[in-house]
Amino acid sequence: MARVVLQQITKTFQNQKVVKGLNLVIPDGSFTVLVGPSGCGKSTTLRMIAGLETATDGEIFIGSQSVNALPPGKRDVAMVFQNYALYPTMNVYDNIAYGLRNRGTSKKDCDVLVKEIAEIVGLADFLKRKPSQLSGGQRQRVALARAMVKKPKVFLMDEPLSNLDAKLRNQMRVELTSLHKQLGSTFIYVTHDQVEAMTMGDQIVVMSDGNIMQVAAPMDLYQEPENLFVAQFIGSPPMNIVPAEGRSDQLWGFRPEKAVLLPASVSPVSAEEMWTAKGQIVSREILGSDTLFHVETEKGRVIVKTETEEIGQYGSNVTVTVAKPHVYIFDRVSGKKVGRLAERGQVSALAGGVN
Amino acid sequence: MRKAATAHELPDTGQVRAQAASRPTSRPDMMTRLRPYLYLTPAMICFILFFFYPIGSIIYLSFQDWSLINLEAMEWVGLQNYTELVADQEFQQVLTNTLVFTFATVGISLAISFLLALWLNKKAKMYGIIQATVFSPHIISFVSVSMLWMWLMDPQFGLLNAVLEAVGLPGYTWLTDPSSALLSLILVNVWKGVGYNTLIFIAGLQSIPGDIYEAAALDRSPWWRTLTRITIPMLSPTMFFLFIINMISSSHAFDTIAIMTQGGPINSSNMLVYYIYEQGMDYYNGGFAAAASVILLLIVGVLTALYFLFMSKRVHYR
Missing domain, CATH: 3.40.50.300 (P-loop containing nucleotide triphosphate hydrolases)
Structure with a gap:
């Protein structure tokens, strides 16, 4: 040894x-x-x-x-x-x-x-x-x-x-x-x-x-x-990366299993504590215990991993929601993680960017 | 009205089998059985015509007393040609020369080639140039090689004696001395054969996976054990192949003898193929030539069979 x-x-x-x-x-x-x-x-x-x-x-x-x-x-x-x-x-x-x-x-x-x-x-x-x-x-x-x-x-x-x-x-x-x-x-x-x-x-x-x-x-x-x-290499499917809202120097990311799919007609309960995006299901992969939904949203294509396959069919209009503590912030140039959306230290960084 | 069966309406296979079984020898069955032989016929005709017929002919002719200039005077003499050949001292010497030449050429050539291959099995450009240089004698004809070496071995103007004299050694009568003529022929044949053998050995060495040597390095294997336990066993199919083809080609040496020594002096460098040529073409002794040919065939056949018998177990095929 x-x-x-x-x-x-x-x-x-x-x-x-x-x-x-x-x-x-x-x-x-x-x-x-x-x-x-x-x-x-x-x-x-x-x-x-x-x-x-x-x-x-x-x-x-x-x-x-x-x-x-x-x-x-x-x-x-x-x-x-x-x-x-x-x-x-x-x-x-x-x-x-x-x-x-x-x-x-x-x-x-x-x-x-x-x-x-x-x-x-x-x-x-x-x-x-x-x-x-x-x-x-x-x-x-x-x-x-x-x-x-x-x-x-x-x-x-x-x-x-x-x-x-x-x-x-x-x-x-x-x-x-x-x-x-x-x-x-x-x-x-x-x-x-x-x-x-x-x-x-x-x-x-x-x-x-x-x-x-x-x-x-x-x-x-x-x-x-x-x-x-690392965020995109580790994890299957990899972390979703979307443009940061109001900050062109940042990217946001969240794990597919941390996202929740809601029918488009339903509004998120606490929208202010959530990252949300409206979109349409473009494909679905049933893995047995889980299902992967590929959703084309207004903020880019994302993958959502859920335990149920009943939530949506191909072409359904949905809302993707992620609790802000699960959203990571990365520097667009260096790729380094800056923090999480809901962390106290990031509030100032997000000023004016997040509703 | 019943429709005739089309290709798409195949009858029940069980029914077809039953019908086929009820026919004792149907035409398609015969064709099926004959087809492989028909396919093989052209190749077999060539094989019989160009291999079996000449071998059979030479065996038949070896039991006759005949001459190329009077083929009609052929006479059945049974084993007389063989008994006379075996008792003939000149033939005995030819046989000894052939065996010495074959084993010495093969042994020395393979040993040098193997060592050269070990040295040249590297990726640098320099080794590629040396490989090409070593291989070049193989592409030169035996006639040119013989002429070149006759000049090199010339007692008065040759390069070899010039070098020997330059370092204070006496010159040598390479091709005109009975004690050195055979040795000189061995030297020439080794020189010509080394390039080809080296190339094949290098190809064999390069087919050994590099990670096996890495595993050996991690196992603290000393170089000599890596050579004897890994390289040589893994190269054994290449060695086996080279041994067989070198032995066959060496025992059939002709060109160098015909050009450089004509079997002399005093029969000291004469070998079987040249002896056969002499008997048939110079002395018009067809029966002797045919009998000597059969003996050569037997020697090569027996040596190859013995080698297969004793060495093939040691050959490792991956």
């Missing part, structure tokens, strides 16, 4: 900066998820921690030791790759044992450790098989076993579930979280899937264009996004 610290980490590929001076502390024993769209630099960051890429600038600490000059094998980290990267010519046993043998573990100890770990991940009956004879889920377990058997200080995982089908992915998500609790090691997990990030991580690092946009716990990230990027 160890904490990982990144200090001003930069990576440049052919004069193009893909990671731009990251500062990040990954606490000891945490499950930290690096999440962001493709090309945001999350995998490069992970690979720099692993030692598979050299940082152009900055320093990486694992525990108290600077690891910039250490080769991957000496950093005491283990990595699970997106394509598992199993050794195709070796059987499951040798795949798991390979790292141990290179560390000088005796054959006898090696045997005990491999069999122990194979039992934990449910591979005891498959030790003689080659990776090509295993299913995707079993290969994933071999990759995990290979990482676990070395008992590393830090586990690095680069989109390890992306090659699995939806059902197996859900199952593995649960297994990985319980494995983390069981081992208590530091896990650094890279994904572009915000559902994976929200369900697995206890610290989420949202990245965009080589920068960290926000570091927070899942619910903090959801409820208190620091900027427009």
Whole structure:
């Protein structure tokens, strides 16, 4: 177990900066998820921690030791790759044992450790098989076993579930979280899937264009996004963004589930405490437990998530209302969150803008 | 009035099956059975005409005493050509030369190619230029290569001796000394073959996923273990392929011998294909030439079969 610290980490590929001076502390024993769209630099960051890429600038600490000059094998980290990267010519046993043998573990100890770990991940009956004879889920377990058997200080995982089908992915998500609790090691997990990030991580690092946009716990990230990027990246469907009323330098945003749909004929009870917009339902997505209504309003198109599908049909005229405490204010230029509509501090900012 | 069934009004399939079953051998069934063979016939005719017939002919001719200048005087002699060949010291030497040449050429060429491929399997522009340079001998004809090396190996005006003399070593009679003629031919064939083999090895190396090496680096795998446990096993299909085609082409060496040494001096660089040519075209001994051809076919066949038998288990196909 160890904490990982990144200090001003930069990576440049052919004069193009893909990671731009990251500062990040990954606490000891945490499950930290690096999440962001493709090309945001999350995998490069992970690979720099692993030692598979050299940082152009900055320093990486694992525990108290600077690891910039250490080769991957000496950093005491283990990595699970997106394509598992199993050794195709070796059987499951040798795949798991390979790292141990290179560390000088005796054959006898090696045997005990491999069999122990194979039992934990449910591979005891498959030790003689080659990776090509295993299913995707079993290969994933071999990759995990290979990482676990070395008992590393830090586990690095680069989109390890992306090659699995939806059902197996859900199952593995649960297994990985319980494995983390069981081992208590530091896990650094890279994904572009915000559902994976929200369900697995206890610290989420949202990245965009080589920068960290926000570091927070899942619910903090959801409820208190620091900027427009995080507000729109985290949450499905994303936050609705509408023009601020009376302020051209601001944008307002609200979560689809915080909005309420009313028939056009009904007036909101306390209209002054609400953001309201009249519009027409242009499409409807029934998700089972919830329904998404796409509403074309006078203030732009918004999505409303409700528990009932009865409220409106395609073409119905409706009023969208959102309680002001649920409306976030963002700076239009910097994208940073300024506050919420109903917060006392924002009253002056809204003067003349809101009725 | 009953309407005739159209294509859209298909009868019940059960009824059709019952009708079909009641007919002992219907015409469509016969056609269905014959169709694959009919499709294969043109290819089979070519195959029989250009592969089986020549092989069959050469086996038949190897049991005859005949000459190219008097084909009518062909006489059945049974195994006599074979018994005489096997007892012939010249043939024994030719056979030994062929085996030495084949294994030395294949072994040295593959070893050098593999090492070159490991070195050249990088992305920098310089390595691309070296790759092209190494490959260039492959596109030159054997005749040109032979002429070039005859000049390089010339005892008086050749570059090789000039270099040797420049560093204080005595010159060498490369092609005119019985002890070095075969070695010289091996050198030329290795030089010509290395480029092609290197290119195929590089293609094989590039097909190994990079993340496997990254996993090995995280597993603290030392370079030699990465080479023996990961690279070589994953390259085994390429090695297997190269071994077979190199062995076949080396055992069929002709051009370099015909141009550079004519099998001499004192038969020291003579090999099976050139020997067959000599027997058939120079000495008009068709029976001997045919028998030697069959022996060559057997040697290559047996070596390939043995290699498949013992080595194919070690080949890893992904």
